[in-house]
Amino acid sequence: MINDQIEVERRLSILVGLEWSGISRAADMLTLGFGPKREEKNFYGVPRQVSAxxxxxxxxxxxxxxGNIIATEKSLACSDEEANAFVMRLQQMLARRQPIVVERLSASPDCGLVVSLSQALRLVIATDATSDDESWRFFERQRDARHLVIEGGTIARESR
Incomplete structure (x- = not known):
């Protein structure tokens, strides 16, 4: 049997040393990019830059x-206009501080995650073990890449 905490740390270890290179949102979902960017066409054929x-x-x-909280999931739980403005501020912060690099990461037994970044930044992700909803997912931005999906405080069956 695979230890989820160890497996999460193993699969995300690729991020250590990579630059935090993007931030966006889809509704109330936070989307982060790491590593070098490349051009990709969206489903309309329009080119865009995506992180690895x-x-x-x-x-x-x-x-x-x-140690001072600057954003939480509640930052995206507002009108589209407010959420877009918030993401724009984070994108500007990211651009001003380049490079921000992943220094280390650690997972908890319930597949929560702590991502320690350079410049005293830290991202903490807390899963909900009582919910079957997807908590977070990690994947390489290429066609047919395998996703690591966390649901209910554990690695989803299709990710094993």
Whole structure:
């Protein structure tokens, strides 16, 4: 039997040393990009820049700087206009501070995640073991890449 905590850390270890290179949202889902960017066409054929690795978060999370929380999932639980403005501020912060690099990461037994970044930034993701909804997913941005999906505080069956 696979230990979920160890497996999450093993699969996300690819991020250590990579740059945090993107941030966006889809409704109330936080989307983060890591690693070098490349051009990809969306389903309309329009080119866009995407990061090599993606982390999509749909559960409680907090981004802090030197221990002070600067954003949480509640930052996206507002009107589209307010959420877009919030993401734009984070994108500007990211651009001003380049490079922000993943220094280390650790998982909890319930597949929560702590991503320690350079410049005293830290992302904490807290899963909900009582819910069968997807908490977060991690994947390489290429066609047919295998996704690591966390549901109910464990690695989803299709991710094993």
């Amino acid at each position: 690795w993606a982390l999509h978060v749909q559960c409680p999370w907090a981004l802090s700087e030197e």
